Amino acid sequence: MKKLLTVFLFAYLFKLTAWGQPAPAAPLKNAPAKLPRAADGKPDLTGIWQAFGVALFGETGELRPGEGTKSVWGPPVGPAPYRADLAAKVKALASDDRLNPQVQCKMAGVPRITGSVVPFEIIQTPKKIAILYESNHTFRIIPIDKPHPTDMYPAYMGDSVGRWEGDTFVVDVTSFNDVTWLPGPGHFHSEDLHVTERYTLQPDNTIYYEAIMEDPKVLTKPWSYRLILRHTPRDERIMETDCAENNQDPQHIIPAPVP
Amino acid sequence: MRHILLLSLLLSSAGLRLSAHHSFAAEYDGLKPVTVTGTVAQLDWRNPHAYIYLDVKNESGAVKSVIVEGHPPNILRRTGWGKDIIKVGESITVEGWASKDGSNRMAGRQVTLPGGNKLYWGPPSQ
Numbered sequence: 001m002k003k004l005l006t007v008f009l010f011a012y013l014f015k016l017t018a019w020g021q022p023a024p025a026a027p028l029k030n031a032p033a034k035l036p037r038a039a040d041g042k043p044d045l046t047g048i049w050q051a052f053g054v055a056l057f058g059e060t061g062e063l064r065p066g067e068g069t070k071s072v073w074g075p076p077v078g079p080a081p082y083r084a085d086l087a088a089k090v091k092a093l094a095s096d097d098r099l100n101p102q103v104q105c106k107m108a109g110v111p112r113i114t115g116s117v118v119p120f121e122i123i124q125t126p127k128k129i130a131i132l133y134e135s136n137h138t139f140r141i142i143p144i145d146k147p148h149p150t151d152m153y154p155a156y157m158g159d160s161v162g163r164w165e166g167d168t169f170v171v172d173v174t175s176f177n178d179v180t181w182l183p184g185p186g187h188f189h190s191e192d193l194h195v196t197e198r199y200t201l202q203p204d205n206t207i208y209y210e211a212i213m214e215d216p217k218v219l220t221k222p223w224s225y226r227l228i229l230r231h232t233p234r235d236e237r238i239m240e241t242d243c244a245e246n247n248q249d250p251q252h253i254i255p256a257p258v259p
Numbered sequence: 260m261r262h263i264l265l266l267s268l269l270l271s272s273a274g275l276r277l278s279a280h281h282s283f284a285a286e287y288d289g290l291k292p293v294t295v296t297g298t299v300a301q302l303d304w305r306n307p308h309a310y311i312y313l314d315v316k317n318e319s320g321a322v323k324s325v326i327v328e329g330h331p332p333n334i335l336r337r338t339g340w341g342k343d344i345i346k347v348g349e350s351i352t353v354e355g356w357a358s359k360d361g362s363n364r365m366a367g368r369q370v371t372l373p374g375g376n377k378l379y380w381g382p383p384s385q
Binding site for chain 1: 279280281282284285286303305306307308310331333334336337358359360362364
């Protein structure tokens, strides 16, 4: 009987972690000692990174030896757990891409920007980590072991503070405006959005990225977004983009029927 | 080819993980492939999309302008393009898909350069 209870307990725990809930700490494939480290001993996140995308590998689909073809990690993530009474709003927004904040050339927000098809650069110091995104020339400066300011104002990219939990860099992001979307079509959020990002460097020099999104006004439970970030294959520089300079799209988009 | 297939598979399974400027289906019809040959009238190397303005002659000799949407310049630079790869007055062939709004715009996928080389200009129809 005791054995049976243990089996049920394990099954229950597995179910809790397998569907959109915060995953356990990213598994390291080898001994952490093999990680590239900064002078202060922390894993070295410095460099140009990108989630899997066209610009990273080129259109020939080139892959570097040893990196495999995986683009996500962890247990499967279910659909965004929107409140039932908001499902129609999500569908309506998703059906008309003119309403997509990125079509309107707005900053992509967190964590959507991490999945952009253009790269970003991490600059790491013991006291601050800066992320310079090519997407819309956006940046975040993340103080380490500091509290959020008390006079925060709603912002596209929110306000970020970071801390090291072992070898994982954890970023707490709050003070969002309600203009950006979460990953996925029509995935609006409220100003109560709270994002916890986890950047875990792997021995193969990739980063397992997880963003846990909580927004009690629109989501019924936390939702996860996971990516594998890779260094770009060539010596890249973050380039300038100004999305609004010649944005012809909104006037040519044909809305789809709302399902 | 194997690599292209692999890339297509990975991209199609990418779903909401990747975030581009707009969805392909919002403007273009992936079921209406188009191939045009014409003379480059203008190359607009700007964000969020680069455009080729192509003068295309029909059977009666009348010239129609076709606007070919592509990747933004930063992605084009990383996939082998430069501003001088095609020049005004040169003849090129573009494969892609028609716009949904019935205008003279198209989504360009692949360009055949004057020397016969092929380069991708825009994303697949997904």
